[in-house]
Amino acid sequence: MKLLQLVIFAAATTSCTLAVAFATHATAEKPASPIYGVTIPDGYRQWQLIAPAQEAAPLNELRAVLGNAIAIKAYREGTLPFPDGTVLAKLAWKHVQSPEFKPASVPGAATTVQFMVKDSKKYAATGGWGFGRFIDGKPADEAQHRTCYACHQALVKNHDLVFTRYAK
């Protein structure tokens, strides 16, 4: 019985250690943005649309801003500031002329995917928002991430640092 208990204890311990190691490994594998440590949220492409946008030259991009459930609820109810847990995703593509309908521009190659994550404690120094800009799944460099808060703070302080409005 002593031996059996030992074996069970050892098995349980090993299993637990492996689970912890695996979880740590999985977290470490997910690329995080400099400064903020924002990672790409699972399933963000399935989130609801807040609004599309178009960016003029030199970027020439088509964009769509999506939001997680907390974000969508806040938009619908006009809640400002956005509650903790809000995540906004901005998807951007080069806009290219539709080969089938000349007056239309449609998404070409993807350029960036950007996220704003609301956590009023963790990101208290930047208005409660953490930022992440990703290119091909990899975070952009620290210099690029230094520009996020400054620009949002300068231009949309009155809308909790968020540019995008809900398109009705």
Place this chain on the structure above:
Amino acid sequence: MKLLQLVIFAAATTSCTLAVAFATHATAEKPASPIYGVTIPDGYRQWQLIAPAQEAAPLNELRAVLGNAIAIKAYREGTLPFPDGTVLAKLAWKHVQSPEFKPASVPGAATTVQFMVKDSKKYAATGGWGFGRFIDGKPADEAQHRTCYACHQALVKNHDLVFTRYAK
């Protein structure tokens, strides 16, 4: 007892008649497109994004095409033709310069909301698709609806009459 039975029968009959009248009335109230009888699906604004688009002058519109669950599954799996039950929603807004960020155009006033509904039997004469174009919740006239199938048939016959591709 006879009288009571009669009262119960009369009450049940009246209630049933009212229920049928109400249901008929509710159906009649939902505006349907000419030719196709397409109505605005409940909850379409919560559907997932297929792709944004931009329309040049004279329309100057920003657009977003959303799809119901059947549509999204078909896009993900590359299913062509789209299965019966597919519904696509195209939301369009005038594009206006962002007052907060000059290089960006954002949605202004809503212009049209348009739907394509796949029902290979009901719409056999138009490639399996029914069309509906709505302005302020009201269907556009028959002349406008006459243009839908002809244009889709001429330009995107090879993609089951659907212009929009899934933006990745």
